[in-house]
Amino acid sequence: MNDLKNKSKTHDEEQAIFADRITDVPRSFIREILKVAISPEVISFAGGLPNRDLFPVEELKQSAISIFDKAGKEILQYSNTEGYMPLRELIAKQYLIKQGINVSPDNILITSGSQQGLDLLGKTMLNEGEEVIIEEPGYLGALQAFSLFRPKFCPVPLNNEGMNIGELSFLLKKSLAKLMYTVPEFQNPSGISYSEHTRKEIAALIEGRQLYIVEDNPYIELRFNNKRPASFYSLLPKQTILLGSFSKTIVPGFRMGWIVAPTHIMDKLIVAKQAADLHTNIFTQQLVYEYLTHFDNDAHIKHICDVYGRQRDAMVRAINDFFPKNVGFTIPEGGMFLWVTLPEGYSSMELFDLAIKRNVAFVPGNPFYTDGKPYYRTLRLNFSCSDEKTTYVGIERLAGAIKEIKI
Amino acid sequence: MNDLKNKSKTHDEEQAIFADRITDVPRSFIREILKVAISPEVISFAGGLPNRDLFPVEELKQSAISIFDKAGKEILQYSNTEGYMPLRELIAKQYLIKQGINVSPDNILITSGSQQGLDLLGKTMLNEGEEVIIEEPGYLGALQAFSLFRPKFCPVPLNNEGMNIGELSFLLKKSLAKLMYTVPEFQNPSGISYSEHTRKEIAALIEGRQLYIVEDNPYIELRFNNKRPASFYSLLPKQTILLGSFSKTIVPGFRMGWIVAPTHIMDKLIVAKQAADLHTNIFTQQLVYEYLTHFDNDAHIKHICDVYGRQRDAMVRAINDFFPKNVGFTIPEGGMFLWVTLPEGYSSMELFDLAIKRNVAFVPGNPFYTDGKPYYRTLRLNFSCSDEKTTYVGIERLAGAIKEIKI
Numbered sequence: 001m002n003d004l005k006n007k008s009k010t011h012d013e014e015q016a017i018f019a020d021r022i023t024d025v026p027r028s029f030i031r032e033i034l035k036v037a038i039s040p041e042v043i044s045f046a047g048g049l050p051n052r053d054l055f056p057v058e059e060l061k062q063s064a065i066s067i068f069d070k071a072g073k074e075i076l077q078y079s080n081t082e083g084y085m086p087l088r089e090l091i092a093k094q095y096l097i098k099q100g101i102n103v104s105p106d107n108i109l110i111t112s113g114s115q116q117g118l119d120l121l122g123k124t125m126l127n128e129g130e131e132v133i134i135e136e137p138g139y140l141g142a143l144q145a146f147s148l149f150r151p152k153f154c155p156v157p158l159n160n161e162g163m164n165i166g167e168l169s170f171l172l173k174k175s176l177a178k179l180m181y182t183v184p185e186f187q188n189p190s191g192i193s194y195s196e197h198t199r200k201e202i203a204a205l206i207e208g209r210q211l212y213i214v215e216d217n218p219y220i221e222l223r224f225n226n227k228r229p230a231s232f233y234s235l236l237p238k239q240t241i242l243l244g245s246f247s248k249t250i251v252p253g254f255r256m257g258w259i260v261a262p263t264h265i266m267d268k269l270i271v272a273k274q275a276a277d278l279h280t281n282i283f284t285q286q287l288v289y290e291y292l293t294h295f296d297n298d299a300h301i302k303h304i305c306d307v308y309g310r311q312r313d314a315m316v317r318a319i320n321d322f323f324p325k326n327v328g329f330t331i332p333e334g335g336m337f338l339w340v341t342l343p344e345g346y347s348s349m350e351l352f353d354l355a356i357k358r359n360v361a362f363v364p365g366n367p368f369y370t371d372g373k374p375y376y377r378t379l380r381l382n383f384s385c386s387d388e389k390t391t392y393v394g395i396e397r398l399a400g401a402i403k404e405i406k407i
Numbered sequence: 408m409n410d411l412k413n414k415s416k417t418h419d420e421e422q423a424i425f426a427d428r429i430t431d432v433p434r435s436f437i438r439e440i441l442k443v444a445i446s447p448e449v450i451s452f453a454g455g456l457p458n459r460d461l462f463p464v465e466e467l468k469q470s471a472i473s474i475f476d477k478a479g480k481e482i483l484q485y486s487n488t489e490g491y492m493p494l495r496e497l498i499a500k501q502y503l504i505k506q507g508i509n510v511s512p513d514n515i516l517i518t519s520g521s522q523q524g525l526d527l528l529g530k531t532m533l534n535e536g537e538e539v540i541i542e543e544p545g546y547l548g549a550l551q552a553f554s555l556f557r558p559k560f561c562p563v564p565l566n567n568e569g570m571n572i573g574e575l576s577f578l579l580k581k582s583l584a585k586l587m588y589t590v591p592e593f594q595n596p597s598g599i600s601y602s603e604h605t606r607k608e609i610a611a612l613i614e615g616r617q618l619y620i621v622e623d624n625p626y627i628e629l630r631f632n633n634k635r636p637a638s639f640y641s642l643l644p645k646q647t648i649l650l651g652s653f654s655k656t657i658v659p660g661f662r663m664g665w666i667v668a669p670t671h672i673m674d675k676l677i678v679a680k681q682a683a684d685l686h687t688n689i690f691t692q693q694l695v696y697e698y699l700t701h702f703d704n705d706a707h708i709k710h711i712c713d714v715y716g717r718q719r720d721a722m723v724r725a726i727n728d729f730f731p732k733n734v735g736f737t738i739p740e741g742g743m744f745l746w747v748t749l750p751e752g753y754s755s756m757e758l759f760d761l762a763i764k765r766n767v768a769f770v771p772g773n774p775f776y777t778d779g780k781p782y783y784r785t786l787r788l789n790f791s792c793s794d795e796k797t798t799y800v801g802i803e804r805l806a807g808a809i810k811e812i813k814i
Contacts, residue, residue, distance in 0.1 A: 072462070
């Protein structure tokens with residue numbers, strides 16, 4: 001047998017073993033960027049992480065001890081696919097209290113991060129070549145998850161109030177899309193939030209169509225100021241699929257999120273979830289439930305908002321102080337990201353190289369656009385992980401790099 | 408808006424929103440069975456669970472406290488897609504010590520249960536209509552996971568030594584299958600293990616083809632006696648993909664497993680894993696590592712084998728004592744299941760109804776076969792969860808039900 005084992009396969013032979021769908025997934029450009037940004041001298045606005053100094057470590061430790069003592073065996077056995085019922089009931093209750101919307105626990109499926117919700121939705125709803133309406137710029141994780149099911153992406157550009165209504169309306173005249181993916185609060189990467197007016201116009205446009213809005217809201221609780229506008233779910237409950245996450249309000253390492261969907265869709269999502277991983281880690285489901293019922297997580301979230309809000313203020317102040325006046329930027333009302341638009345003729349990729357030489361990093365806008373768009377003068381800045389002083393120094397360095405560009 | 412909201416959709420309209428793939432997934436018949444078997448009077452051999460009385464609760468609690476104290480923030484942040492490197496190194500080391508095979512940690516991806524390994528393999532390798540060779544009867548979870556990618560299943564019947572070599576050889580004459588799925592040790596549902604002879608014949612048949620054996624071994628450490636035969640990986644390392652799991656040797660609730668694949672396949676699996684859930688729960692990855700490096704899990708596994716081995720003995724003894732002599736059954740050398748074949752003309756579905764009336768449950772063989780097979784006189788008995796006395800009583804009841812069947 002050994003003589004054959006040592007024959008190396010040609011590239012073509014190796015490609016032939018793969019499914020076509022896997023060749024369509026965009027490479028994570030951000031991963032490569034993060035490798036460059038890892039040096040300790042670099043001030044990095046490139047990441048997309050919550051600030052780990054704010055993790056409720058001691059509270060989670062106490063909760064873990066408590067559930068081991070109370071129910072050691074139950075929390076370690078195989079469990080049901082839908083997820084831990086008391087946790088689903090608590091999520092439903094929080095929707096009612098915090099957003100005034102009615103969601104049944106039976107329509108909530110606990111997922112391994114909200115990323116898995118995207119995978120399950122793609123599996124359940126997307127045939128090859130079918131259209132998905134997306135935001136541009138848009139969340140890369142959603143593009144990756146949906147790509148595997150080979151849809152046709154129909155991007156709609158964002159403005160400061162959400163999707164461009166004129167473009168969406170034009171698209172819908174001929175589109176048979178079944179899914180429309182949105183991050184309506186403090187969008188990743190742009191930091192913008194949909195205005196109440198835009199939400200209502202979008203709801204009116206899609207109402208009664210065979211089209212579901214995916215309302216992905218990982219940052220919704222990280223609002224620094226102003227009132228939260230009505231959710232798509234409150235406007236169109238039967239045509240809205242909600243994605244939620246504990247990654248930004250508790251910790252991301254547990255990979256715990258959820259999806260809310262109408263019953264006929266939920267039935268299929270559960271089949272797909274069972275085939276994907278049987279169920280989400282039941283130990284950390286119960287751990288999160290124990291934590292939420294024994295500690296004041298709302299106070300914890302308020303503390304996160306205070307810190308991130310101050311860091312956003314520091315970033316905005318520094319941009320105003322140092323950036324040339326023809327550089328545009330968003331002022332997010334929450335979340336973790338701010339979006340910068342360089343003047344015509346500038347390239348954020350060129351800026352990236354200059355910035356790294358000055359020990360400051362960010363994510364150029366390119367990966368957030370689908371192919372073929374030449375709109376390459378944007379960049380994403382993260383403000384959750386750098387304190388106010390570091391942010392100020394980093395933005396000053398970045399301003400120096402911008403001024404170095406010759407056009 | 409409200410008038411439209413209240414219009415109910417027709418069945419056809421509702422079906423139109425789903426992807427074709429989701430309609431192909433077999434419903435979990437076993438789920439329905441387990442609902443019937445849940446009453447406390449019923450002695451159930453229907454489940455597929457490890458015995459929760461053997462979970463190392465206290466050791467896992469101590470390990471959790473220890474990692475919170477040592478590295479509270481790191482274990483809770485987002486992590487890399489591939490998995491926790493020290494854990495992957497430990498898995499590689501165990502392969503060398505326990506199975507004498509060389510696996511690089513770079514070729515190990517930590518998955519959310521080995522079920523996720525099946526999903527990722529399907530995503531990465533199966534185009535619609537492509538062939539997958541499977542065992543018959545076969546593991547339902549694999550059928551479900553692969554079904555979503557709409558392959559053509561090519562079943563090969565099992566005998567007491569593994570796949571029927573004649574049938575496999577005939578199939579391979581015309582097959583272009585890229586994947587062949589096997590559970591070579593204490594197979595679910597049949598309990599049989601592949602003999603060394605069969606393994607070598609299979610390896611010789613597929614060597615040099617564009618075909619990968621999936622060697623799914625969740626039960627490999629649960630061997631009660633005799634020597635472990637050479638793994639497919641040791642015979643054909645470049646054409647074998649290994650699936651492993653902590654569900655049967657530590658606990659299933661953490662949903663933690665792994666997949667080992669050649670580098671060119673691993674690269675694609677990592678892309679698919681990132682799109683599926685970014686990474687597996689890093690907290691429980693580190694918890695399992697802490698447990699494995701601070702407690703004697705080999706002694707723990709030996710204890711599990713002692714208990715399951717005694718329970719298997721009790722089941723075999725009771726079958727010999729009570730079943731009619733024309734009922735066939737396997738005597739597994741490990742694992743959790745034993746397979747019964749009723750005489751010609753008997754129906755295990757009919758037996759199920761009679762058995763439930765006598766307060767004993769099992770899983771009829773039907774769901775373990777792909778469609779169209781009339782081979783409906785088999786059943787699966789689980790021996791991991793019932794102590795020796797209960798097993799003896801349950802088998803006596805089942806024997807009574809068998810004798811009641813009129814043919």
